[in-house]
Amino acid sequence: MTFAPGQTVGPFFHLGLPFEGGNLLVPTAHPDAVRLHGRVFDGEGAGVPDSVIEIWQADPSGRVPRGTGSFHRDGFTFTGWGRAQTDGDGHYWFSTLIPGVTEPGRRPFIAVTVFARGLTDRLFTRAYLPGDEPEALLDGLEPGRRDTLIATREERGLLFDIHLQGEGETVFLSYPRQAR
């Protein structure tokens, strides 16, 4: 069965997609809040100012959140989902929690979806926590490519840049049931 094709979010997505508190999976004052942030770059290394990033992640215990309320966050329910748009520098940021591991022996990651004007379809990637555990996807990539999927730990969080094209191009993912 064939499925509906995607289309670009275009230049006017600010009207429909971003919402107040979209990037605050937890309040910044939460004792365990970390900042996950980075810049989205085009093929010439310029920041992409009209991009939307969505993240979806487990909670610190590795549980997949099933709670509602992302649009009107109550400050207590961790819904695991957030949406942020890039600013004029192509920078995005989220206030969130460090995800736990969902399956024993795997490396925790945050699922990331990228949309932008000029991008004809959404892109999927993963922001892995840095670590030593073996990981099939990472171990199968050459080192330069692998590093694009691993967030850098910072004092107050994680840095995860996204390169749409060219030097250091991020590894983007497809899944079996999307095979052409």
Add this chain to the structure above:
Amino acid sequence: MEAKYRLATFAWSSVANVTTQADINREIDQLRGSGGPQPRLDYPPYRSSVLRHPTRDRQLVDPEGVELWAPCFGAADVDDAEADLTIQRAGEPLGERMVVTGRITDGDGRPVRDQLVEIWQANASGRYWHQRDQHPAPLDPNFVGAGRCLTGADGVYSFQTIKPGAYPWRNHVNAWRPAHIHFSLFGTDFTQRLVTQMYFPGDPLFDLDPIYQSITDPKAREMLVASYDHELTTPEYRLGYRWDIVLSGTHRTPLEEQ
């Protein structure tokens, strides 16, 4: 080789900003049928894609953990009134009142129930409620153009709105987008996430539009065109359009479902 060389030449002409619709039509023609049922990420007729498409193949991976699940939305997120774009301001918006409704199913034919649908669009004059839209067409103080709803148990969504107008953009000289409504959709697992555009039947701008044509398979493109449905039309009130949406397949097994 020949095709590659010619595309490079076209890219140069765009630098001089003298690209005409005829140039774009030639490029669209060259790329017809060259992609699969999904849009080509590398689609030079859509100029903004040139520096924003990945050049490496996507890495095939089995989804795991959160990727097997989708975020949940509910009554805490969406008010019923958000599905009616004609009641958001003090007065009645101008334009052709319409309803668009349809069923969202996953790649296995199952309805996607209780899930979020978001839309945004231009007003009847083809103008967006957006700072960046400089099209010299009037804003309508009674029409913002954004809405949300949740699907029902049968996977059905419904919005009441105003039919959007076509609008110009600066991809090339005299570039116009066919009328469309932007749709953002979630499935039952994260891998089904979809943002797309719904079009109206018989639009004369289809052949000229590099965004629509970035899907180079005509059958796949047609999946984005709603159909006029007289059964949905209400006497002396509004026109009805039906647009069913099929998402990609789920990866979660029924056992995990429980």
